[in-house]
Amino acid sequence: MSVDHPGHEGWDAPVLPGGWYGVGAKDGRALARRFADAPGPLQEDGEASVQDGRHVVGWQAMCECGWRGPRWTRVDQVQDADEQSRLVHVPDLDSYGDAPDHIVQAIYDEWQEHLEPPLLLAVRDASQEAAAAQDRLAAAVAAARAEHSWADIGAVIGISRQAAHERWSKITG
Template sequence: MAPRTWLSIDGLHAGDVVGILEDGTATLPLTEQAVMVQLPSGLQLVDDDEVTGWTVVCSCTSSWDAPRWARNFDGGQADPERRVDGLRAGHPCNPSVTVAEALWKAWKAHSDREVAVTELHAARRAHEETARRLANAVAASRAIELQLSWAEIGSAVGTSKQAAHERWGRVKTGAGQ
């Protein structure tokens, strides 16, 4: 398995396959060269046979619970229903294509969901700001210095004079209406 990092379409999420050790510690992202763990004392090299499973991590700060796959040291085919992959002792600990694809799909579903939620929040904030700007523009247009008619305002915002008046007729202008 070549080193890889998956990136979300907004660039805010990066996913990596990591190994899981018997004590539950996650390794650094897996590469073809070495298996490493980050300890308080620094990086430590880990033997491939110490990896007992795999999962995927995301760079975001959500509390996403990624799926975990167990390693069957006796070998055999991957079993997606049980989330077990056969990989004999003495072999590099990189997961099979089946496991890597399953982990990618899980991460992709997570990151797509997070991107959608982020976009919804951004759209809501933009909508609120646009509504404030529009209300302020209408109030300024009705100010005594400009005195735009409701027909002119309606035309400028793409509605009728009656709809414009119903929506913003009570907006305070500071100089009266």
Template sequence: MGWISSDNEHEGYAACVAPDGRLSGSTTAGGMLFKGLTGHYPPDTTMTDYEVIPDSEIIGWRGACECGWRGELWQRVTSPAAADFSRRRDYVSPEEFANASGQVEDAIHDEWKAHIAPSEAILGVEAAAREYHQAGHRLDKTVAAAKAAGASWADIGRAVGISRQSAHERWADK
């Protein structure tokens, strides 16, 4: 399962890590699909430029994003006793699918959200800037209407919170 940023510029996921460091987000009945052929694993029957690495050989998980960002490795350990979440170690039985546990996937999702936080914040800045410009245009139009209705520069300045002279300098030529 993946995650999409609000601007649709980032798609993140918890990727399985092969022994040679390649990342995969896809699975098949025989194991995990990894792009590229090394000759160490059988090629997939339908996606011939992918290898199928058995679930038992997956060494861990890492956050990945379509933009190229990669999170730190969460190591897959060989026994439940060796699992230590604080040291980024988790146990998934070699007989099970190699997908990250829910706890590790949640932690990777949090890391990915930190990765996209700047771009998400920029969306807020862009929205506020649009609203600011729209409000400025609305203010210009309402000042023009007030002046046309006979309001003085002193009244307009007072309503806006500026001096009569500042109001005149700002809107007299508009």
């Protein structure tokens, strides 16, 4: 999983011993970094390290905004597994340390939950679109004002001459 959202990029990070987190792949193995635990965007503590993903101790959702999901811990014994507690038995891993598909999906779902709720995201997007439309309207009015009266401009958008003048006269002079 590596997904983008305005202001966010999230991924399912393999967790390796020693505080290393997977950030990609290189030379057939996991490319890992350590990150500062300070709030805010993730900060790199040092150079990247290429590590054997078969040593993964778990997985965690990470986001470039600094948010981290709860850790999914890899357990050695099948009887110790409890997915409600985020304990998973994954006996064989490849050298990248990729999580099983159902864990990737669970991590993606956790990452999605930390984003803005969809209805609020729709409100924000609509607000940005409305502001852009208002800017285009003001530019069109300014251009039209060179050749047309306030009465003409008001008539085409369904408002009075006076309302058009009050709304746009400061931008058109």
